[in-house]
Amino acid sequence: MIGVRNLESLILTRHGESLANLAQQQAHQALQDPPEEIDVCDRDADVPLTERGRRQAAALGRRLAALPAHERPTVAVSSPYLRALETARIALAEMDSPLPLLVDERLRDRETGVLYRLTPHGVRVRHPREAERRERLGEFYYRPPCGESWTDVVLRLRSAYRDIDTDHAGGRVLVVAHDVVVLLTRYIVEGLTEQRVLELARTQVANCSFSRWVRRDGRLHPAEYGDTAHLAGPSAGPGRGPAG
Structure with a gap:
């Protein structure tokens, strides 16, 4: 992994189910008269968890607490989004022991600009040229007006991980962020191609899923990706909201 040479392990999770995830699910289920917008009034940074999302977060915490002492994270770094x-x-x-929680704005969700809150149907209706441009360029390089492409997110993630690696050398770092951050971290760590990361994106990163890379032979290697075994109980099922 370019720029990360000193971490012992890296654990990533997507946030628990949010109100936006729930609104997106409801919008996608409206097949007869699909809405153009999802029903969320908050700005992206202020969208809270649902009750189910809070239960998922607690289940994730129990998964972390159950790790052997030599595998538990030594520091947590979060996106600033609520x-x-x-x-x-x-x-x-x-x-059972306090863990430092740091915040890094470079771990925030992808900014979708003028397409924020729009469903795929809404994008086609309100911004047909953008829908055509995204189809032509592909998800990896497409940048919506006032927003970011996946490659823009990759650039800020590389910067964030270089600093995390310097500040927490020898540490085991937990990152709490968003689906695109988890996916593109895998792209960075494993040196994937555009085609491979797009294939992986067909499977949604589940809310509060567990992904981990561990150091072996001088570099980070994948150990788990998108694991949801800790969410198997009826009260904390794995949410798979479309984005965020």
């Missing part, structure tokens, strides 16, 4: 911070705080509260 749904990620809530997830981090709830999860860390389940652990």
